Amino acid sequence: MTILGDSTDTLEPATASEVVAPGAAQLLWKSTQPHVQIRYFDDDLLEVSFTPGTVLTISMVQDILNALTSRLETKTGHLLANISGLSNVDTDVARVFSKFSRNVRVALLGSGPADQVLARFFMRNLHPEHLCAYVEGREEAIAFLYKP
Template sequence: MNAAEDADVTGTIELSGGLLHLKWSPGDVVTERDARTLMHRARALSGGRALPMLVEMTGLEWIDQGALKAFAGTWPVKCAAVVGTSPVDQTLADFYMGRHKPAHPTRYFTSMDEALAWLNEDAPLV
């Protein structure tokens, strides 16, 4: 993957306090290429460790099937808390969790504080 392709990706992922933080902006449309690039970044950031992951998807417009399948693949993740605020966010999260059965514990939250508390309970943050 070259730098130009890497820069043109929907979404960001960072490592903060022992936690992978994946975030999209309202109105974003996520493709399979975006998903694979973000997963590649997560592997690089995690340094081979399985970490808890916070996913902010508030206002996400769409995730294509290829992206959903890619996201259901192997991540360097112990558990994932998905945060959204709308019925559409919850529908997308429920569909993903029900259809693609992620390999790590995954829960949907409408509160960032509750999501972080669950992540800390399931995998104490460093």
């Protein structure tokens, strides 16, 4: 499954209602697929949300990370993954993720104990250099992602 990345992909521009206040990050484009919505902002933030019941597979992670790194305007990316819609994560996802994206800071946004367990399972398999945190609020996620 290709989420983004080849020349045939159609990216939707932000609508007037999605453009945020001046001085805040602006939504540049979004892509909505059957199991995932990806939004990319002008401050190199890739925000990913999953449809409830989604199983996160290795191919999905590779496509998401390719989308982020191919569109980075700086050397460090920021990934906000709303994991509330995930029902499961394939066992090798963290290993693949860890090898591929050490220059990406990641906030796993959840909404309760089940999401926290899923995030801990994922994070314990990451390389020690990987900057990743579980949070339960978007503002907390943004603060972690852009912390110096």
